[in-house]
Amino acid sequence: MSNSRPKSGDLLSSAALLVVDAQDCFIDTLSEKDAFLRRCAFAIDAAQTLGIRTLFTEQAPDKLGPTNKQLKERAAKSKVFSKRSFSALSAPGIETYLRDNEIYHVLVCGLETPICIYQTALQSLGEDIDATFLTDALGCRRPEDGEVAIEAIRQLDCQALPSETVFYSLLGSATHSRFRPFSKLVATYSNPRIPTAKILSEPANSGQTPSPSSSKETAKRSGKEPRHSKPEKPESTAKKRAEPPKKKAARKQVPPSDNADAKAVSRKHAPKKPAIKKTVRKRPARKSAKQ
Numbered sequence: 001m002s003n004s005r006p007k008s009g010d011l012l013s014s015a016a017l018l019v020v021d022a023q024d025c026f027i028d029t030l031s032e033k034d035a036f037l038r039r040c041a042f043a044i045d046a047a048q049t050l051g052i053r054t055l056f057t058e059q060a061p062d063k064l065g066p067t068n069k070q071l072k073e074r075a076a077k078s079k080v081f082s083k084r085s086f087s088a089l090s091a092p093g094i095e096t097y098l099r100d101n102e103i104y105h106v107l108v109c110g111l112e113t114p115i116c117i118y119q120t121a122l123q124s125l126g127e128d129i130d131a132t133f134l135t136d137a138l139g140c141r142r143p144e145d146g147e148v149a150i151e152a153i154r155q156l157d158c159q160a161l162p163s164e165t166v167f168y169s170l171l172g173s174a175t176h177s178r179f180r181p182f183s184k185l186v187a188t189y190s191n192p193r194i195p196t197a198k199i200l201s202e203p204a205n206s207g208q209t210p211s212p213s214s215s216k217e218t219a220k221r222s223g224k225e226p227r228h229s230k231p232e233k234p235e236s237t238a239k240k241r242a243e244p245p246k247k248k249a250a251r252k253q254v255p256p257s258d259n260a261d262a263k264a265v266s267r268k269h270a271p272k273k274p275a276i277k278k279t280v281r282k283r284p285a286r287k288s289a290k291q
Contacts, residue, residue, distance in 0.1 A: 011105070011170055014104050015104075015105040015107060016103045017047040017106075017107045018107065019043075019071065020057050020088045020108060020109070020111060021057055021110055022068050023067055024068050025065055027139075036137070036139040037068070038189065038196040039136045039137040039163065039189075042189045043107070043109045043134055043163045045185055045204050046167045046182065047107070048074070049182050053101070054075035054079075055078065055079050055106075056079070057080075057088040057091050057094070058081070058083070059084075059116070061082050070200040070201075071200075073204075074204040076204075081097075085119075086116045087120045088116060088120045089123040089127055095127065104129065104130055105130040106124070108133045108134065109134040111140065112146075113139065113146035114140055114145040114146060117153075118152065118153060121133065121153045125158070131158050132159040134166060135150055135163075136162045136163055137163050
C-alpha cells in the first residue's frame with residue numbers, strides 16, 4: 001500500500017474495524033463467552049456511531065459456519081471476506097479493498113488471540129498497515145495464552161489498547177459531534193444491570209433520537225407522562241367540544257285569534273268557583289192605620 005498517510009482530521013474516514021473470525025464454532029469454546037460478545041458488540045456499535053467501516057473475516061465459513069448473527073446484524077453495510085489463511089489480511093480481496101478505499105488504519109478485534117490475531121499483527125508490519133488491537137474485544141480458549149500473545153504484539157510495535165481508549169482518542173475532544181452519542185453507548189455497555197443478552201437482542205443505536213412511540217412506551221412503564229407530550233383527553237369530552245353548541249328552541253308565538261280561543265278553552269275547562277248565597281232580609285210588613 002501507499003506510504004501516504006491522512007491528516008489528523010481524516011482519521012475516521014481512513015480507518016476500519018476488522019472483526020476477525022467471530023464465528024459461533026469458536027465463540028462457544030471461550031471460557032468468557034459473555035464478556036467477549038459484549039465487548040465485541042461494543043466495538044461494532046462504537047464504529048457505527050463514529051462512522052467507521054466494519055469488515056468481517058470468516059475462517060472456512062462453508063465448513064465452520066458464518067459470523068455470529070447478533071454481531072453481524074449490528075454493522076450496517078459491512079463487508080465479509082472468507083479466508084483459509086490464519087492472518088485476516090491474507091483474505092482474498094481484502095488488501096485491494098483497503099487500498100481502493102484509502103484505509104490505512106485497522107482496529108482489530110475477534111478470535112483467536114494467539115493464532116489469527118497474532119499473525120494478523122505480523123502481516124500488518126509487512127503490508128505497511130497501521131493496526132491497533134482492541135485488547136478487551138479479543139478472545140481465545142485459554143486466557144493465559146492470550147495474555148502472552150498480546151504482550152508479543154506490543155513487542156512488535158503494534159498498539160494494543162482497550163477499545164474505549166482507542167475510540168475516545170479518535171474523537172479527540174468533547175466538542176466532536178459524535179461525543180455525546182458515544183458517551184451514552186459507553187454508559188449502556190458499562191452498566192452491569194443490563195445483561196449482554198438484552199443488549200444483543202436490541203437493534204444497534206447510533207445515537208439516534210427515539211421515536212415518539214418508544215418514548216410513550218417507556219413513560220407507561222415508568223408511570224410518568226412524556227415530558228413534551230400532552231395528556232390525552234377523554235373521548236366523550238373531545239366529542240362534546242367538537243360538536244357545535246345546540247341553539248335554544250324559540251318559543252312559538254300564538255296568533256291573537258288562536259290566543260283568544262286558547263283563553264276560552266282554558267276558561268271552559270277551568271274549575272267552577274262555588275256560588276255565594278246571598279241572604280235576603282225580609283222587611284216587616286207595614287201596619288195599616290186605623291181610623
